[in-house]
Amino acid sequence: MKRIWILAIALAGFSSCNKFLDTKPTDFYGNTNYYETEAQLQQSLNAIYSNLIRSELYGQVMGFNFTTTTDEVMSNRTADGDTRGLRYNYDASQVYVAGIWRYCYVGIRNINSLLENINKPEMDSTRRNIIKGQAIFLRGYYYFLLTHNYGDVPLVLRTLAINEVNIPAAPQKQVYEQIEKDMKEAEVLLKDYTSAKLGYNDVVTLTAVQSVLARVYLYWAGYPQHDASKYKDVITYCDKVINSSLHALNPDYRQVFTNLSRDQYDIKESIWELGSQGAAPGVPNKSGNDIGNFVGIQSAIVATDTSSYSSAAWVWVTRKLFDAYQVDPASTATPNKSSLDIRRDWNCANYIYSGNPRVKAARTSPWMMCAGKFRRELAPQSVRNINGVGGTYNINWPVIRYSDVLLMRAEAENHENGPGAAYPYINEVRKRAYGLMNGNVVKSFTITNQGSGYTTAPAIVISGGGGNGATATSVITSNRVTGIYLSSPGALTAGSYYSAAPTVVIGTFWTPGVTYAANTQVTNGGRLYTVTTAGTSTNTPPTHTTGASSAALTGAVFTYAGVAATATATITSGNEYELTAGLDQAGFQLAIRDERMRELCFEAVRKADLIRWGNFVNDMAEFAAYATGNGASVTATGNVNGLAGVRAVSARHVLLPKPTYELNLNKDLVQNPGW
Structure with missing residues (x-):
């Protein structure tokens, strides 16, 4: 369930400079008539959180525009079709370059105002510390976004007067030192504030501070600061999170992102999320985001299909990512072998939805597979397809897991x-x-008989072995079953793991009382049959090896097609992951x-x-x-x-350019190299 970030009433008039009017404003809030109550402090904090999930930041840009052409995922847009900078074809005047800068400083401005007025209302000191701790951490986090995107940036720690525009950039080392100071103060203020107590994770808690600070130290240790002493701090702060016992991995990697799509909190795995507005049952939808859209599995809304959803899929994964996941060397599935790593087929989606009516179409080339991590198809129907129109798609963004x-x-x-x-x-x-956190799963298949006479790929049914949830599909070549593709190694919850190899059934067994359509293929007694005349099967199965069965005996008429294929399964031994x-x-x-x-x-x-x-x-x-x-x-x-x-990547792309509009306003600001 998502907590609603109620947008605070716009805070205007932060400057006391007013040369022409000698009356106090009465039609909007300023510092003199705001921050009077705890509720107003909380509203201000909510607005600061909401700022992070707007489209200029994590609602779209931070996870898409300047982060999705690397060795793991690449734009599929032409130069003419890309106005978003995906192909390293942006400059200092581009609106998305400016948006990160602008809205980080909007957040910082509002935080500074909040902190300057934090002691104004009478309220419980514990509650005051919680609001202050979140705010001062978020100031550090906004500066973290700024410095690793733009390098040296102005360090503003108070509310500025309207005429204070020429502010030189602070060296990145100084920015890191301020981030560290803010986050360490937040750690003290939030010492008892945990997601375990709250039941949700889309606000800053103690372990969120500690885990993000570990990330800050890791970046500080690397290029361009190269302060290797910070690796010890990474260890210290990671150990604080690990030793808290508040967090653990979800046994099923796929479930982490399923939960995000379905509006379900996972406070063990996901340490800090940025919450979208609405989506939870009974909560009005306020606004959505583009998570799962440009970086998602392609589909369009079809008015008559309530399972449809909207996703542009403007990036595709790379073969380098696809091939980074270990495959089962014994797999005979083609064109891609089954992977032992369940992350591959979740992250590298081998299908899209297209057409009207909408159909699921296979993608076999890794270069053309969609980024499948954030799946809008799993979102509640009410937010993905509202009367044939795209919904609000309120998926939370996982800042750190x-x-x-x-x-x-x-x-x-x-x-x-x-x-x-x-x-x-x-x-x-x-x-x-x-998939081995709690037991063993299905690892691979061995085809013991390829069979003959198959006109379509037969179903694979996996049963027994003490587990459940394993699924697979077959591959046929020249009317024989030549491969089995493992699509899921099993359900990864307690009581669902395999203690022994399960039984594998290839195809559909003849069953009495079933109405079979023409061209259906069924097996019985090691033989494969094709239905030539539709009808309901009787208690007498087909047993012949040539020609057609008698309708009087078998109901539907079955024609002998060939030999039924057979296979066995192997389960993991528990150490394949090492x-x-x-x-x-x-x-x-x-x-x-x-x-x-x-x-x-x-x-x-x-x-x-x-x-x-x-x-x-x-x-x-x-x-x-x-x-x-x-x-x-x-x-x-x-x-x-x-x-x-x-x-197109060159040395200048290590940093974003400082925005043109900001350089025109702030004469003390110096452009980054190469721009």
Whole structure:
């Protein structure tokens, strides 16, 4: 359920400068007649939260415009069709470049005003500290967004007069020091404020402060500051979160994002979310966002189809991401082998919806697969298709998850002490990724008889073995079953894991009393039959090996088609997830890079990761060469437009340009290099 962020009444007149009027305003709120009550403080704080989820920030831009052309996902837009900067074709005048800057400072301005008036109303001191702690953390967070996007930025810690416009940028190190100061003060003020007590996570709590501060230190340790002393702080703050016992991984990676789509809180896994307005049952929809739209699975609203939803899918995943997930080497599924890692088929969606009526169409080329993490098709019908019109799609944005804390802890440990003690943290993430947190799952299939005579791919039914929820599809070649694609290894909740290999049934067994349509294929006694005359089956199954059955005996007429295919299943042994043992420090760091991509793709951290690792431009050049040599440049099955965007990366793209409008106002501001 989403908490509603009620937009506070616009706070105007923050400056006391008024040379022409000598009367106090009576038709709007200013500092002299606002912040009088706890409710007004809370309204102001709510507006600061709401500012973060607006389209100029996390409602669209932060997870899309400048973060989605990397080695994990690329734009599929042509240069003429891209006005959003996806292909590194933006400049300092672009509206989305300006929006991040503008609305971060709007948030900071409102926070400064709130903090200056925090002691104004009479209220409980604990409640005052909670509001103050959230506000001062959010000021640090806004500055974190600013500095890792723009570098050196003006550091404004008070309400400015209307004529204070020329403010030089503070060096990034000084900005980081202020972020640290604000967040550490917030940690003290929020010492007993936890999501476990609240039951929701779309406000800043103690562990949200600690986990985000760990991320701040990780960025501070990397390029361009290279302050390696901060790795120890990463360890300290990750350990605070881990040792709190307030957080844990959800056993099913897919469920984390299903919960986000369905408006369900997961306070163990998701440490801090940005809440959208509305969507919860009984709560009026106020506004939505673009989460799951441009970075989502393609579909259009069809008025007569209440299951339809709207998603433009303006980015596609990369083969590098797809191939980063381990496959079952024994899999004979084509064209893509089954993966042992359940994250692959969730994140790299191998289908789209198209047409009217809407149909599900397969995507087999990884370069053309949609980013499947945020799935609007799982959202409540009332917010995705309202009388044939797109809804508000109120999916929360996961700012930081527990898996990120574990991976940060592993990276910092490796840097400080080598990989020895870092393995448990990355392996905990990998164990969940393979579905093995609480037991074993279906791993792979062996086809013991390919059969013959199949005209369509038969269904796969998996049963027994003590578990449930495993699903698979078959692949046929030349009328034989040549592969089985594992689409789900099983349900990953208590009591659903497999203690033994389940039974695999290929196709549909002949069943008495069932009405079969013409051309249906069924099996009986190891033989495959095709229904040539529709009808209801009798108690006498077909047993012949040539020709057609008698309608008098079998009801529907069955014609012998061939031999029924058979297969067996294998379950995991419990250790497939473990990272290769014995890596040196450099090798473990490379493993961390890949694991962060596999786990956190499309969550707006990959570009920032590549930058802090210090080789962004060369990394992207190497990826462009890889993409060219691995099919991205093929028009029919690649992503030519995205490849052109990757090739456009240069040194200036390490930072966004400072907005033109701001440079025109603030004469003390200096443009970033290359712009």
